[in-house]
Amino acid sequence: xxxxxxxxxxxxxxxxxxxxxxxxxxxxxxxxxxxxxxxxxxxxxxxxxxxxxxxxxxxxxxxxxxxxxxxxxxxxxxxxxxxxxxxxxxxxxxxxxxxxxxxxxxxxxxxxxxxxxxxxxxxxxxxxxxxxxxxxxxxxxxxxxxxxxxxxxxxxxxxxxxxxxxxxxxxxxxxxxxxxxxxxxxxxxxxxxxxxxxxxxxxxxxxxxxxxxxxxxxxxxxxxxxxxxxxxxxxxxxxxxxxxxxxxxxxxxxxxxxxxxxxxxxxxxxxxxxxxxxxxxxxxxxxxxxxxxxxxxxxxxxxxxxxxxxxxxxxxxxxxxxxxxxxxxxxxxxxxxxxxxxxxxxxxxxxxxx
Amino acid sequence: xxxxxxxxxxxxxxxxxxxxxxxxxxxxxxxxxxxxxxxxxxxxxxxxxxxxxxxxxxxxxxxxxxxxxxxxxxxxxxxxxxxxxxxxxxxxxxxxxxxxxxxxxxxxxxxxxxxxxxxxxxxxxxxxxxxxxxxxxxxxxxxxxxxxxxxxxxxxxxxxxxxxxxxxxxxxxxxxxxxxxxxxxxxxxxxxxxxxxxxxxxxxxxxxxxxxxxxxxxxxxxxxxxxxxxxxxxxxxxxxxxxxxxxxxxxxxxxxxxxxxxxxxxxxxxxxxxxxxxxxxxxxxxxxxxxxxxxxxxxxxxxxxxxxxxxxxxxxxxxxxxxxxxxxxxxxxxxxxxxx
Numbered sequence: 126x127x128x129x130x131x132x133x134x135x136x137x138x139x140x141x142x143x144x145x146x147x148x149x150x151x152x153x154x155x156x157x158x159x160x161x162x163x164x165x166x167x168x169x170x171x172x173x174x175x176x177x178x179x180x181x182x183x184x185x186x187x188x189x190x191x192x193x194x195x196x197x198x199x200x201x202x203x204x205x206x207x208x209x210x211x212x213x214x215x216x217x218x219x220x221x222x223x224x225x226x227x228x229x230x231x232x233x234x235x236x237x238x239x240x241x242x243x244x245x246x247x248x249x250x251x252x253x254x255x256x257x258x259x260x261x262x263x264x265x266x267x268x269x270x271x272x273x274x275x276x277x278x279x280x281x282x283x284x285x286x287x288x289x290x291x292x293x294x295x296x297x298x299x300x301x302x303x304x305x306x307x308x309x310x311x312x313x314x315x316x317x318x319x320x321x322x323x324x325x326x327x328x329x330x331x332x333x334x335x336x337x338x339x340x341x342x343x344x345x346x347x348x349x350x351x352x353x354x355x356x357x358x359x360x361x362x363x364x365x366x367x368x369x370x371x372x373x374x375x376x377x378x379x380x381x382x383x384x385x386x387x388x389x390x391x392x393x394x395x396x397x398x399x400x401x402x403x404x405x406x407x408x409x410x411x412x413x414x415x416x417x418x419x420x421x422x423x424x425x426x427x428x429x430x431x432x433x434x435x436x437x438x439x440x441x442x443x444x445x446x447x448x449x450x451x452x453x454x455x456x457x458x459x460x461x462x463x464x465x466x467x468x469x470x471x472x473x474x475x476x477x478x479x
Numbered sequence: 480x481x482x483x484x485x486x487x488x489x490x491x492x493x494x495x496x497x498x499x500x501x502x503x504x505x506x507x508x509x510x511x512x513x514x515x516x517x518x519x520x521x522x523x524x525x526x527x528x529x530x531x532x533x534x535x536x537x538x539x540x541x542x543x544x545x546x547x548x549x550x551x552x553x554x555x556x557x558x559x560x561x562x563x564x565x566x567x568x569x570x571x572x573x574x575x576x577x578x579x580x581x582x583x584x585x586x587x588x589x590x591x592x593x594x595x596x597x598x599x600x601x602x603x604x605x606x607x608x609x610x611x612x613x614x615x616x617x618x619x620x621x622x623x624x625x626x627x628x629x630x631x632x633x634x635x636x637x638x639x640x641x642x643x644x645x646x647x648x649x650x651x652x653x654x655x656x657x658x659x660x661x662x663x664x665x666x667x668x669x670x671x672x673x674x675x676x677x678x679x680x681x682x683x684x685x686x687x688x689x690x691x692x693x694x695x696x697x698x699x700x701x702x703x704x705x706x707x708x709x710x711x712x713x714x715x716x717x718x719x720x721x722x723x724x725x726x727x728x729x730x731x732x733x734x735x736x737x738x739x740x741x742x743x744x745x746x747x748x749x750x751x752x753x754x755x756x757x758x759x760x761x762x763x764x765x766x767x768x769x770x771x772x773x774x775x776x777x778x779x780x781x782x783x784x785x786x787x788x789x790x791x792x793x794x795x796x797x798x799x800x801x802x803x804x805x806x807x808x809x810x811x812x813x814x815x816x817x818x819x
Contacts, residue, residue, distance in 0.1 A: 170674040292763055293533075322532040322701060327745035327759040349675060352704075352747030375751040393679035395708030397746050398816040400727060404686065405679040405708070411644050412674070 128204035132311050132343045133159040133182070138195035138211070140174075140181045143188075149415045151177040151190070153367035156443070159311065159360075161200075164337070164344045166358025166375070168351070168390075172412055174367040175347045179313045182345075183224055184215035201227045201310040226256040229304035233316040235296035239288040245272075245299045246284030249306055256307045271302040274339075275332060294325035301333065308340060315347045330356055351394055355379060363387050366415065366423040369443060373450035383452040385428045422454070430456055486558060487663050487695040488544070489520040493553035493568075495536075495543045499768055511768045513539040515719035517553070518794070521663070521712075524689065526696040528710030528727070530703060530742070532764050536719040537699045541665045544697070545582060546575060557582065560662055580610055583656035587668035589648035593640040599626065599651060600636040606658040625654040628691075629684060646677035650684065657688065665697045670705060682709055703746050707731055707816075715739050718767050718775045721794055725801040732815035735803035737780045740813040753819070774806070782811055 140152040152174040159165045169175045180186050182197055197210040202223075213220050224230075232238040240248060249268040253259065259267070265284070272280035275298040288296055297317060304312060314333070318326040330353065337344055346357045354361055354375070361378050363371040363386065371384040382388045392406035410427045413419055419426050425436040435455050446457040495514040498507045513536045521527045529537050542548045544555050546567050555567040559578050567578065583606075586592040593602055603622045607613045613621050623633035629650040640648055649669060656664055666685065670678040686709065688694060700706050706713060707727055714724040715738065723736040734740050741760035762779040765771055771778050777787040786806050794804040805811070 170676060294763060322764075323703060323742060323745045323747075324532060324760045325763070326747065328761075330747070331759050350747060351675070351749035355749050355751045355753075356747050379749070379751050390675055391749065393676055394749060395682075395704045397704035397707055397743075397748070398731065400707050400731070404683045407679045407683060408676040411646055411677060 129200040129207065130160060131158045132161045132163075132200055133345075134196070134198040134200070134207070135178075135182070136196045136198075138178065138181060138197060139193045140177050140186055140190060141193050142190045147416050150367050150418070151415060152181060154195075155362075155364070155367070155369050157360075157362045157369060157372060159343050159345055161310075162337070162341045162343055164346055164357055164359050166354040166361040167345060167347045167364060168349065168354050168361055169364035170349055170412055172366075172415060173364040175364050176315050178364075179230065179315050179345065179347055182210060182313060183228055183230055184210060184213065184220050185224075186215075199223075199227070199311075222256070225252050225304075225309065226307040227309055228311045228313065229307070229309035230313040230315065231297070231300050231304050231317045233319050235293060235300050235320070236288065238300060239296060241288055244285055244287055245291070249284075249299070249303045252303055253306050267306060268302070271306045272299070274305070274336065275299075275302045277302070292325075293321055294328065297321060297325075297329055298332070301329075301336070305336060305340065305342075309342055311343045311345065312337075313345045313347070316349070317346075318353060319348070319350070326353075333357070351391065363390075366412065366418055368423065368453070369451075370424065370454070371450075371452045372443065377447075377450050381447075381450070383446055383450065383457060384424075384454050385430050385456070386424050389427075389429065432456075485523045486520045487523045488558070488697070489554075489556040490544060491518050491554040491556070493517045493540065493543060493555060494551040495539055495548060496551040509768060512719045512770075513767060514543055514550075517716075517719075517721050519714050519721065519724055521695050521697060523662075523695055524693050525711040526689070526698050526709055528706035528713040529697060529699045529716060530701065530706050530713060531716035533701065534764055534767070535716045536767070537716055538667055540716070541584075541667055541697060541699055545579075545584060545665060546570070557663070580659045581661045582663045582665070583659070583661045585649075585652050585656050585664060585666040585669045588672050589645055589652050590640075590672075592652055593648060595640055598637050598639055599631075602640070602651060603636075603654045603658055606655065610659055612659065621658070622654075625658055628657065628688070629654045630680075644677075646673055646680060649673060649677075649681055653681075653684065653688070657692065660692065661694070663695045663697070665699070667699045668701070669698075671700065671702065678705070685709065703742060715742065718765055718770050720775065720804065721802075722776065722805070723803045724794070725803075729798075729801055732817065734813050734815060735797045735801060735808040735811075736776075736805045737782050737811065737813065738776050741779070743816045744814070744819050746816070748819075774804075782807060 136156045138152055138155045142149040142151055155178055167175045181192055192211050195211060198207040199210050200207040202208055246268050250264040253264040253267050269280045269284055272283055277283045277298055318329050348354055358375050360374055362369045365386050371387050382391055389408040393408060408427050421437040421439050422441050425431050432455060441453040441455050443451045443453040446452045493514055496510040496512050499509040501508045517540055531537050543550045550568045553568060557565050557567050557578060559565050559581055565574060565578050600622050603625055604618045607618055607621055622636055626633045631650055670681050673681060698709055710727050713727050713730045715722050717738050723739045760779055773789045774787045774792050777783040792804045792806045794802050797803050797808045
C-alpha cells in the first residue's frame with residue numbers, strides 16, 4: 126500500500142469537559158484532514174473549540190476535559206496505516222515521544238510559554254536532549270543552528286539570554302526554533318502572531334512560510350484573523366461552537382463563502398484600503414455560552430437566513446455544496462431540507478487525496 | 480495643524496521624559512523620551528487615529544494629554560465647553576477637575592478596567608456622583624438612559640461586571656465614559672480584546688455615539704484596518720515621535736514616510752489572491768533609552784542615505800495638511816495601501 130497523502134486525519138472528534146456546572150462540548154464532532162507539507166487554517170472566534178482541537182491532537186487536554194469519541198489518525202510514523210492518537214495513553218512514553226519530535230506546537234503567548242528561570246538556549250536544548258541521542262555540546266550546536274534558522278541575530282549570544290531580555294517577536298522566534306528543533310512533521314500553531322505588532326507579525330508569518338518550504342512540515346494554523354488565514358492557509362475549516370461549519374480551499378472560501386456565519390464574519394471586518402463612510406455589517410447577538418448551546422443549528426439565533434421550524438429543530442450536517450467545498454447549512458441542502466431520513470454523510474474524505 | 484472647523488484639542492510639542500538614574504546618588508545619566516515633541520490637533524466631531532508599534536509611546540501620549548502623567552514640556556490646549564481654552568499641561572487641580580468632566584477615557588481591557596465589586600449602577604453612576612450631577616432616583620434614571628444608549632438592558636443595572644461578556648463589558652466602559660456628556664474621548668485600543676463579530680458592533684456604537692453627542696475621539700489602535708475605518712485623520716508614531724500625520728485617505732493611499740509604507744505593507748489582507756510576497760520590514764523597534772543617531776527609523780529604512788544617519792528630519796508639511804518627518808518625503812514615491 127502506498128503512503129497516505131495526508132499527515133493527519135481527524136474524524137468525528139469529540140472533546141468534552143465534565144465540569145460541576147454540566148458538560149461543555151468544546152469540540153463536538155470535528156473532522157478534517159491535513160496534507161503532508163500542507164497548511165490547514167482553523168478559523169473561529171474565542172470559545173469555538175479551535176484551541177481545544179489542537180490540544181486534543183497532542184493529547185494535552187487535562188481533566189475535566191476528555192476525548193469522548195472520534196479518531197485522530199496520524200500518518201507520520203506509520204505512513205500506511207497511521208496511529209490513532211486518540212487511543213494512545215496521554216501520559217505514556219509513546220505519546221511523549223510523539224510530542225515535539227513528530228508533532229510540535231507554538232503557542233500564542235511567548236512570554237507565558239517560556240520558563241523565565243532558564244536561558245532560551247537551555248530550553249531549546251532540553252527538547253533536543255529529550256528526543257535525540259546527542260551530547261550536550263551537539264545539542265547546543267543544534268540550538269544555535271535553529272536560532273540562526275529563525276533569523277535571530279547573533280545566535281551564539283542569544284542562546285545565553287533569558288526570556289525577559291527578548292522582545293515579543295524574538296520570543297516567538299525562540300518558540301518556533303524550539304518547536305522545529307526536532308524536525309516535526311506537523312506543527313500546530315495556535316494564534317502565534319496574535320500578541321505581536323503588525324510589522325513583527327508579517328516577519329513571523331514570512332519566516333513560517335520559508336521554514337515550511339525548507340523543512341517540509343505540515344502546519345495547522347489556528348487563528349481568528351481572516352487576514353492571517355488568507356496569507357497562510359491552503360485549506361480552511363471554519364469553526365463555530367465546537368463544530369466545523371464550513372470547509373474548503375482558501376480561494377473558494379474567500380470568493381464564495383457559503384455558511385451565513387462565514388459570510389457575516391467577512392462582512393463585519395473593515396477592509397483596509399477601501400474606506401467607506403458608514404457602518405460595518407454586524408452579526409447580531411453574541412456567541413452563546415457553550416453550556417447552553419441552542420438546539421438545531423447552533424448559529425440559528427444569530428443567523429440572517431434562519432428558517433423557522435428547520436434551523437431551530439434539526440442539526441445540519443457538513444455536506445459538499447460544490448467540489449472541494451463543504452458546508453453545514455440547510456440553505457445548501459437540495460430538496461426538502463427537513464428530511465431527517467437522509468443518512469449522515471461521511472466526513473469529507475476526499476480533501477487532499479489527489 | 481489641521482484647520483478645519485473648530486479644534487477641540489491642540490497638542491503642541493508635548494514631551495514626556497523618564498530619567499535614567501545610575502549609581503549610589505541616583506545621578507541622572509539619560510532620559511527615555513517616551514513622548515518627544517508631539518504636535519497635533521483634533522477638530523471637533525472628528526476622530527484622530529494614533530498608530531504605531533507597541534512601545535512607541537501611544538498610550539503614554541494619551542495619558543500625558545489627560546494629565547494622568549505629568550508632562551515634561553509642551554502644551555495641551557483643550558477647548559472646554561464651559562471654560563474655553565485651557566492648557567492642561569499647566570492647569571491647577573481645580574481647573575483639571577472641571578475640565579475632566581468633558582474628557583473621558585475608554586480602556587483596552589474591559590475585564591480589568593471595571594471594579595468587580597461594583598454594580599453597573601455604581602460604575603456608571605460614579606462620575607455623576609463625583610460631579611454632583613445626580614443622586615437618588617434621578618441617578619438611577621440617568622444610568623438607565625445611558626445603558627440604553629450603549630445597547631444594554633436597564634434591568635441589568637444591579638448586576639456585577641462578571642455577569643457580562645467581553646463585548647458587553649466594553650459597552651459598560653463606554654457608558655461610564657459617556658455619563659458626564661463629554662466633548663472628547665480617548666479610546667485606547669477599545670476593540671483589541673474583542674472578537675471579530677463583537678468588534679464591528681463596538682465600532683458602530685462608537686460612530687453612532689459620535690454623531691449623537693458630537694464627540695471627538697483620539698483613537699489608539701494597532702489594527703490598521705480598524706483605524707482606517709473609524710478615523711478622519713491618522714498620526715503615525717515611532718519611538719516617541721510623530722513621523723506622519725494626514726487625513727486618512729491620503730495617509731493610506733499616498734504615504735510620505737517610509738515607516739508608514741512599511742506598516743501598510745505588513746497588514747495581513749483577507750484576500751488570498753493578493754501577492755503573498757510582500758517585503759516585510761526588517762529589524763525591531765529601537766530601545767527608546769538609546770535611539771539611533773539621526774532619523775530613528777534609518778536602520779530599518781530601505782531608502783536611508785548618509786544624511787539620515789546623522790541628521791534628524793523635522794516634521795514638515797509636505798503637502799497642505801500632510802505632514803511627514805523624512806528628509807526625502809517629497810522625493811520618494813512610496814506605495815499606498817492598495818499597491819502591495
